[in-house]
Amino acid sequence: MPHLELPFFTNLLILLVFARLFGEVFERFKQPAMIGEIIAGIILGPSLLNIIHRTEDIKVISELGVFLLVIIAGLEINIDDIIKSSRGKNFIISVLAFFFPIFCGFLVGHFFGQEIMTSVFIGLCVAITALPVSVRILMDLGKINSEVGQKIISVAIFDDVLALTILSVLLDIKGSDMSTDTIIRVAIISLLKLLAFIFVLIFFYIYLKKVSKKENYIESYLDKLLSFLKGREPLFAIFFAFILLFSTLIETLGFHFIVGAFIASMFISQSIIGEKNLKTIESTTNSLAMGFLAPIFFAGIGLEFNVSSIQNIGLLIMVLVVSFGSKIIGGYVGGKFAGLSNKVAITLGIGLNARGIMELVIANIAYKAGLITDEIFSILVIMGVFTTLTTPVMLKKFFDKLDKKIPS
Numbered sequence: 001m002p003h004l005e006l007p008f009f010t011n012l013l014i015l016l017v018f019a020r021l022f023g024e025v026f027e028r029f030k031q032p033a034m035i036g037e038i039i040a041g042i043i044l045g046p047s048l049l050n051i052i053h054r055t056e057d058i059k060v061i062s063e064l065g066v067f068l069l070v071i072i073a074g075l076e077i078n079i080d081d082i083i084k085s086s087r088g089k090n091f092i093i094s095v096l097a098f099f100f101p102i103f104c105g106f107l108v109g110h111f112f113g114q115e116i117m118t119s120v121f122i123g124l125c126v127a128i129t130a131l132p133v134s135v136r137i138l139m140d141l142g143k144i145n146s147e148v149g150q151k152i153i154s155v156a157i158f159d160d161v162l163a164l165t166i167l168s169v170l171l172d173i174k175g176s177d178m179s180t181d182t183i184i185r186v187a188i189i190s191l192l193k194l195l196a197f198i199f200v201l202i203f204f205y206i207y208l209k210k211v212s213k214k215e216n217y218i219e220s221y222l223d224k225l226l227s228f229l230k231g232r233e234p235l236f237a238i239f240f241a242f243i244l245l246f247s248t249l250i251e252t253l254g255f256h257f258i259v260g261a262f263i264a265s266m267f268i269s270q271s272i273i274g275e276k277n278l279k280t281i282e283s284t285t286n287s288l289a290m291g292f293l294a295p296i297f298f299a300g301i302g303l304e305f306n307v308s309s310i311q312n313i314g315l316l317i318m319v320l321v322v323s324f325g326s327k328i329i330g331g332y333v334g335g336k337f338a339g340l341s342n343k344v345a346i347t348l349g350i351g352l353n354a355r356g357i358m359e360l361v362i363a364n365i366a367y368k369a370g371l372i373t374d375e376i377f378s379i380l381v382i383m384g385v386f387t388t389l390t391t392p393v394m395l396k397k398f399f400d401k402l403d404k405k406i407p408s
Contacts, residue, residue: 011052012061012296015303018044019295030140030392032133032356033290034298035385041302054303058296065297066361068289070164070258071243073358074265075282076131077157079205082266089338093151094158096334097327097352102127104326105319112315118376120170121366125359125380126323128163130388131156133356137392143399148344152351155331160358164262165198167362168255174369193253201263208272219274235277236284239268256365301360304367305381309374316379323383324390327353347398356388 006014022040023033044052054062105126109119134156135144143149208218226235243264250260270278310316331349340348363380366372372380 006051008055008057011055011058015041015044015052015058015299016292016295019299023295023298032136032388034294034356034360035388037295037298038302038305038381038385041299042305043302044299045303045305047302047305047307052303054300058300058303061293062297062300062364065289065293065295065300066258066364067261068285068293069297069357069361070262071265072285072289073131073160074262075268075285076135077160077266078269079202079266080269082157082161090151090154090158092337093331093334093348094155096337097129097155097330097349098127098159098162100330100333101323101326104322108315108318108322112312112318114376117170117173117371118373121363121372122319122376122380124163124166124170125355125363125383126319126326127159128355128359128362129156129159129327129352130354130356130358131160132358133354133388134351137354137395138351140392141396141399146399148347148351148399148402151335151348155348155352159352161262163358163362164259167365168250168259170371171256171365171369172254174371197250197253198263201267205267208267218272219277222273222277235280239281239285242268258361258365297364298360301364301381305378306374307378309378310382311375315375316382319379319383320386323355323387324353327387343398343402347395347402350391350394350398353387353391353394355384359384 018040019037022036024036026036027033043049046053052058102120102123105123106119108126109122110116114122129152131153134152138144138146138149138152144153222235222238225238243261246264247257247260250263251257268278268281273281328346328349331352332345335345335348336342360381363372363377363384367377
């Protein structure tokens with residue numbers, strides 16, 4: 001079908017309206033809005049109607065969407081949560097539920113003749129559990145405060161942090177030659193740089209918490225500044241400047257700016273800036289992201305999706321099977337090592353299969369960096385949609401089985 005040339009703002013209007021409309025329909029059926037937004041992009045894009053293409057202008061807006069989505073993910077995590085997820089039995093579950101899938105995903109890519117970096121990215125996307133999607137599913141099921149629900153959230157926090165850490169290392173490797181020795185050397189140096197930076201920030205965070213507990217120093221200073229500036233509107237500008245400063249600092253170390261945005265937003269906690277300020281930041285960020293930028297980003301993924309690029313159906317099927325199976329097995333085995341019963345462990349494994357936002361963000365970054373092909377990108381989009389759609393249904397069934405065991 002020939003491409004219909006339309007002015008930029010007309011394209012943007014059509015894309016936003018269709019994305020929000022489809023997203024709303026999917027939310028009515030208790031599914032993440034992002035699924036509907038991706039489908040809207042597929043319908044409007046080259047795969048079907050060929051009305052809109054992902055122009056440079058739309059790409060810029062999409063990049064802002066990625067930036068804010070990562071910030072939202074970071075705001076849902078704080079350093080205390082990471083420490084909690086890394087302690088005791090939770091650590092065993094987190095490690096097995098992440099590294100077993102990443103290994104299986106890598107093997108699938110390698111078996112089908114993909115390059116080393118492409119295989120690693122397949123493994124990384126398979127290993128992710130998206131925290132925002134997991135929280136939404138558990139809230140819809142009324143299981144957010146259950147034992148299994150809390151463990152799913154704890155593992156998802158660990159997965160998101162580790163996935164973005166590995167992403168930053170992989171992007172650092174990109175500029176080097178691809179010999180095994182060079183990859184290992186660059187990976188070790190990159191990881192040490194990032195870990196050293198994170199440890200410095202953790203100590204700084206602990207110091208800030210101590211100061212804030214004694215005198216509410218940062219919250220008081222921030223309130224005085226906002227009072228001087230006549231209103232709470234400048235709070236978002238201050239917050240955004242802080243995020244951009246961190247992102248710039250991370251970029252100077254050779255990592256992707258997204259990693260800086262994620263780390264910086266984790267430091268914005270209630271104990272440091274106060275409940276009122278945190279809620280204002282969360283509300284403003286969510287409104288801007290979910291109301292405008294995120295729908296454009298996910299619809300943009302639909303525009304990039306190209307079903308005709310998928311030539312290797314065997315690879316597609318294996319990625320889908322491994323993405324679901326390896327996460328369940330990793331979560332189950334980790335749960336058993338942690339002393340959970342069979343039913344609780346397998347419910348945990350199923351609950352870790354929600355990917356969605358973070359998986360698509362990482363796939364999009366890899367695609368833009370030229371590290372994966374059109375075919376792999378489209379396969380990863382299908383995987384993200386498939387696992388996010390099927391997880392709530394399966395998780396509900398297994399939660400119902402667990403509830404039957406508990407006497408009323």
